[in-house]
Amino acid sequence: MAQMTMIQAITDAMRTELKKDENVLVFGEDVGQNGGVFRATEGLQKEFGEDRVFDTPLAESGIGGLAIGLALQGYRPVPEIQFFGFVYEVIDSISGQMARMRYRSGGTHTAPITVRSPFGGGVHTPELHADSLEGLMAQQPGLKVVIPSTPYDAKGLLIASIRDNDPVIFLEHMKLYRSFRGEVPEEEYTIELGKADVKREGTDVTIVTYGAMVHASLKAAEELEKNGVSVEVIDLRTVSPIDIETIVESVKKTNRVVVVQEAQRQAGVAANIVSEIQERAILHLEAPILRVAAPDTVYSFSEAEEVWLPNHNDIVEKVNNVMNF
Amino acid sequence: MKHVLESVESQFEMFQILNEDGEIVNKDDVPDLSDDELKELMRRMVYTRILDQRSIALNRQGRLGFYAPTAGQEASQLGSHFALEKEDFILPGYRDVPQLIWHGLPLYQAFLFSRGHFHGNQMPEGVNALPPQIIIGAQYVQAAGVGLGLKKRGKKAVAITYTGDGGTSQGDFYEGINFAGAYGANNIFIVQNNGFAISVPREKQTAAKTLAQKAVSAGIEGIQVDGMDVLAVYAATKHARERAINGEGPMLIETITYRYGPHTMAGDDPTRYRSSEMDSEWEKKDPLVRFRKYLESKNLWSEEEENKVIDEAKEEIKKAIKEADNYPKQKVTDLISNMFEELPVNLQEQMEEYKAKESK
Numbered sequence: 184m185a186q187m188t189m190i191q192a193i194t195d196a197m198r199t200e201l202k203k204d205e206n207v208l209v210f211g212e213d214v215g216q217n218g219g220v221f222r223a224t225e226g227l228q229k230e231f232g233e234d235r236v237f238d239t240p241l242a243e244s245g246i247g248g249l250a251i252g253l254a255l256q257g258y259r260p261v262p263e264i265q266f267f268g269f270v271y272e273v274i275d276s277i278s279g280q281m282a283r284m285r286y287r288s289g290g291t292h293t294a295p296i297t298v299r300s301p302f303g304g305g306v307h308t309p310e311l312h313a314d315s316l317e318g319l320m321a322q323q324p325g326l327k328v329v330i331p332s333t334p335y336d337a338k339g340l341l342i343a344s345i346r347d348n349d350p351v352i353f354l355e356h357m358k359l360y361r362s363f364r365g366e367v368p369e370e371e372y373t374i375e376l377g378k379a380d381v382k383r384e385g386t387d388v389t390i391v392t393y394g395a396m397v398h399a400s401l402k403a404a405e406e407l408e409k410n411g412v413s414v415e416v417i418d419l420r421t422v423s424p425i426d427i428e429t430i431v432e433s434v435k436k437t438n439r440v441v442v443v444q445e446a447q448r449q450a451g452v453a454a455n456i457v458s459e460i461q462e463r464a465i466l467h468l469e470a471p472i473l474r475v476a477a478p479d480t481v482y483s484f485s486e487a488e489e490v491w492l493p494n495h496n497d498i499v500e501k502v503n504n505v506m507n508f
Numbered sequence: 509m510k511h512v513l514e515s516v517e518s519q520f521e522m523f524q525i526l527n528e529d530g531e532i533v534n535k536d537d538v539p540d541l542s543d544d545e546l547k548e549l550m551r552r553m554v555y556t557r558i559l560d561q562r563s564i565a566l567n568r569q570g571r572l573g574f575y576a577p578t579a580g581q582e583a584s585q586l587g588s589h590f591a592l593e594k595e596d597f598i599l600p601g602y603r604d605v606p607q608l609i610w611h612g613l614p615l616y617q618a619f620l621f622s623r624g625h626f627h628g629n630q631m632p633e634g635v636n637a638l639p640p641q642i643i644i645g646a647q648y649v650q651a652a653g654v655g656l657g658l659k660k661r662g663k664k665a666v667a668i669t670y671t672g673d674g675g676t677s678q679g680d681f682y683e684g685i686n687f688a689g690a691y692g693a694n695n696i697f698i699v700q701n702n703g704f705a706i707s708v709p710r711e712k713q714t715a716a717k718t719l720a721q722k723a724v725s726a727g728i729e730g731i732q733v734d735g736m737d738v739l740a741v742y743a744a745t746k747h748a749r750e751r752a753i754n755g756e757g758p759m760l761i762e763t764i765t766y767r768y769g770p771h772t773m774a775g776d777d778p779t780r781y782r783s784s785e786m787d788s789e790w791e792k793k794d795p796l797v798r799f800r801k802y803l804e805s806k807n808l809w810s811e812e813e814e815n816k817v818i819d820e821a822k823e824e825i826k827k828a829i830k831e832a833d834n835y836p837k838q839k840v841t842d843l844i845s846n847m848f849e850e851l852p853v854n855l856q857e858q859m860e861e862y863k864a865k866e867s868k
């Protein structure tokens with residue numbers, strides 16, 4: 184075991200896969216010699232050569248097309264989109280093309296591509312860097328969307344994503360890159376995609392969440408415990424497909440749910456989770472399912488992040504609402 | 509002040525080998541094709557003209573679905589394809605079904621593509637191609653990836669892709685040729701300039717005098733070719749292929765061509781935007797007419813041979829449509845099982861649901 188930050192765990196996962204499979208290629212804007220704008224690919228070009236880890240021209244759509252074409256030649260591309268706000272430039276390559284490759288060709292062609300991209304607020308980035316756009320991706324059949332919240336999960340999920348023979352969108356929350364260290368095994372391991380993780384067990388109320396909100400929820404759970412409220416925190420880890428079984432099992436035990444996301448209320452994946460629960464477990468509910476989400480405005484100007492982003496106080500308040508319904 | 513535009517445009521004069529009368533006007537560049545190859549090229553062009561006529565008729569009878577007419581573009585489509593090898597990878601646009609057929613896609617599958625059946629898109633083993641691309645420009649960025657992949661694998665093969673004149677206005681068009689240029693990838697990019705993008709004339713796409721000169725923005729070679737001259741298209745593509753497999757990077761080829769029919773069979777009416785004078789002027793340039801004259805002058809082609817090809821084409825088309833008719837209908841469970849290697853939980857549930865429905 185080693186103590187790693189999430190970004191180190193991500194680099195370690197890529198190194199593991201570059202070593203294991205010569206078809207793995209890592210490319211994007213500044214991922215080569217520079218080692219990535221967040222150092223996620225630090226040292227990889229030096230270790231594996233320019234043939235395996237390389238820079239691209241500054242054009243996201245071209246990067247998406249490059250990944251698709253390389254996949255058609257038997258490679259396993261791991262392209263990076265520098266910030267996920269730039270995904271709009273490459274939505275066709277992702278949603279219009281790679282997500283549909285297996286289906287449209289009746290299985291003749293596949294797209295074993297892992298698109299890595301940072302997102303997420305709380306670090307005062309300029310415009311269109313921090314937006315939570317996982318909801319867009321989650322609506323596209325043919326994609327899996329993974330969002331880790333810990334160094335351990337990040338490594339295991341990224342290795343599993345790279346090995347998956349269908350496209351995976353792997354979203355890395357910028358605030359979690361270096362905010363804490365965690366135990367990460369040095370050897371290779373995988374975490375099954377589509378499986379949630381109970382980060383804290385509880386009996387009174389279930390919080391379903393992902394990304395940076397996992398940590399806000401854990402903080403809220405600690406506070407709530409002081410008032411005698413026992414909170415179970417489920418970290419989705421994969422936001423498409425959703426591990427509905429783990430959620431329903433928890434709901435049957437606690438009978439109360441709050442879904443927490445950083446994205447705006449009209450975005451993200453919370454509404455989907457609410458409707459899955461009400462279809463499958465309505466008779467187990469003691470209260471309506473409430474959501475914690477950002478206001479339905481454009482992502483905040485950076486100085487307004489503190490008042491705009493959902494935080495543990497918002498979560499405590501919503502949990503108290505469902506407890507006192 | 510230098511007149512940059514004029515000096516750029518002068519670099520892109522049209523490359524031609526056969527004139528409208530089927531006479532060689534450019535002896536130096538006549539490609540080295542055997543008599544049998546010349547005849548095969550003519551056979552494919554005639555066959556494809558018949559295929560177009562029959563496809564339009566079958567579409568009108570409701571026996572085909574989406575269809576983008578190809579008559580007039582035979583030299584551009586088949587001359588370029590004839591310069592390829594089996595290991596070359598084709599990324600076609602929606603009008604480029606003929607290239608797929610001559611690359612090995614069975615005719616009945618091309619008809620299933622038209623109708624909207626997934627089997628039409630299942631390339632047989634060894635047919636290196638994608639299904640026709642509907643998103644104009646997407647094939648260009650993907651081609652750059654295939655071209656880079658071939659280069660990285662050390663293969664003596666190219667990725668070839670096609671778009672139209674309108675498609676050169678897309679961002680993906682520029683990104684595709686620029687990426688391929690930056691990586692020196694094994695690519696041939698073809699722009700089939702038939703003068704119109706649905707109803708919009710090519711002059712409204714860009715102020716550039718040629719589309720070939722757009723290669724300059726990527727720093728790659730470009731050439732404008734008479735797209736009604738099959739020998740010129742073949743020679744240009746062959747040259748581009750040689751360059752690419754020798755590591756000299758990608759090339760952009762603009763073929764000046766014309767579609768005699770509508771944009772697609774989905775209700776487009778070319779009389780709204782094209783004059784009959786224009787049509788008849790281009791009919792004089794028909795690629796079949798001039799190549800026929802050329803072959804006849806060399807005693808390589810006769811009416812009898814042509815009729816044989818026509819009969820053969822009609823017979824095979826009839827058989828292929830029947831084969832498409834008899835192909836099993838699609839079920840939702842088929843569509844679900846084509847989504848992923850391993851179905852996620854939501855699709856597992858829906859699979860069960862539709863299995864139950866389908867067994868009723």
